Amino acid sequence: MSASYDVAAIGNAIVDVIAPADEAFLVGNALTKGSMMLIDEPRAHELYGKMGAGIEASGGSAGNTVAGVASLGGRAAYIGKVAADQLGDVFAHDTRQIGVHFETGRLAGGAATGRCLINVTPDGERTMCTFLGASVELTAADVEPDLIMGAEIVYLEGYLFDPPEARRAFAKAADLARASGRTIALTLSDSFVVERHRSGLREFIETEVDLLFANEAEITSLFEVADFEAAARAVQGMTKIAAITRSEKGSVVVTPTIRHTVEAFPVAKLVDTTGAGDQYAAGFMLALARGKPLDHCARLGGLAAAEVISHYGPRPQVSLAELAAANGLS
């Protein structure tokens, strides 16, 4: 069956609240730099009350990725749960207006739309505290089989391993994708997610995943090894493709038979790393869905990541399709 979408993604639907912060703020609030920590609503209110003034932008890891796919000119669908509130309106608007199919029913009368409080230090690094809110109410019933079966690549967010209901939705999507011969992609999302679910993730990767995205901290945590080289050896053969991002060192693509190392795309000014991994996945997957070789996939991922870290906000602010064309990566 020919695909209706290049990428269908399932994730925690989240609105980002992004503000500058200094290192002392992270220390004073016991935040681990560069990580994502789950927080409850009282803690979210408390932390928001201490954060600086900022901007709001639709986010969510997989949500950012499908926005990137659409900006690159690809066809994308998204499944995720927001509430029937103002921030839910913002998320739905931003996702649909870029051309992403998004029809998951809103949560009414329950938790508010999920929020990610992102403190960005002067080095551009982001430290995230997420109040999952409505996103945690995603259930298997929200997984539309047509979307999953009609997508070239089904992209699953590691963050979904946390909420039990969402994890069932995740499993349903994987089953549907497998049954219809689609490519299953997974991002590990965060090294704390890996710590919380190490054995479950490893089993899932070995049995279900064709394409794995991870950064260096996540992949070394997954295998409990000390360095990148050991992790790269461990992942080789576990999936068809593992794409490992290494920040300013670029990325490495590992398959059972070959390894590609691709340099990072240069960035004039690093402002905010939020969304870097998400946009890398967007570029990589769209190129893969279009049948490009793996080093081209990694390069397009790197280009998309470079755009998003040059400004505040987790989604592209220019047409990535035009940017790709200008850089010979159409």
Added chain:
Amino acid sequence: MSASYDVAAIGNAIVDVIAPADEAFLVGNALTKGSMMLIDEPRAHELYGKMGAGIEASGGSAGNTVAGVASLGGRAAYIGKVAADQLGDVFAHDTRQIGVHFETGRLAGGAATGRCLINVTPDGERTMCTFLGASVELTAADVEPDLIMGAEIVYLEGYLFDPPEARRAFAKAADLARASGRTIALTLSDSFVVERHRSGLREFIETEVDLLFANEAEITSLFEVADFEAAARAVQGMTKIAAITRSEKGSVVVTPTIRHTVEAFPVAKLVDTTGAGDQYAAGFMLALARGKPLDHCARLGGLAAAEVISHYGPRPQVSLAELAAANGLS
């Protein structure tokens, strides 16, 4: 009495929704480029449904100005009305966290927090459609006498001439400021505001205003003259100080006896002009409150405006105090 605040401002409290747009979008939706149009809630929903994906940021003309004053290290207070909803929470947070005194009571059970839908064309020009929402419910009772009487400069937003209740709040603030010997500043806000209230504004300026802010379109509309030179002659002597901004031509300060012309501060890349006039007023007023000469006031205004037009969003993203120090304008 020594002042507790450098600037106290009254304005329409608004959250901005900012998205890129092309010229065809403006034409197709009958929007006059560079203007601010008032719209009702159904029209706001309709237009939002057509706009591109964007970001949200606390705005409101005078709200942006007090944020600029605070970023410059000044002491500022703000009076404006938001609802008890998510966007109201965002506005209150962003205003207080930068150090601005903001304690106006929230509107409960009425309209939602006001929103300004801002479409930014590739030339950086912004075209605004505002649903006033809760902001229009500002009343004279919200004007805290202590704030007004304790401020070196009381700054009033021309937009407040539209809602009748807000206009009464405006008049009360002017009376209090006059009675306590404070400087009264007014911004004309928008040329359509001037068209709607030309005679009322002229009378108010002649009788009450010490410091007038306007751009070229507004000041020529105020006097119904064809060119800047005629407008500059007409305003001379009408107020103690008129500061007229001319975009890339810089600004001109007119007093009964002298005229200062100050060049625009160079900008590496013009991204979004939203907030340029607001930040100019912030820099100008803080310098004036600190007893600086008028050309210094105009230069600090120009520097603050240059920062805000280099990124999306109507408020400073760096410390304007540090930027001013680095440019010899402390």
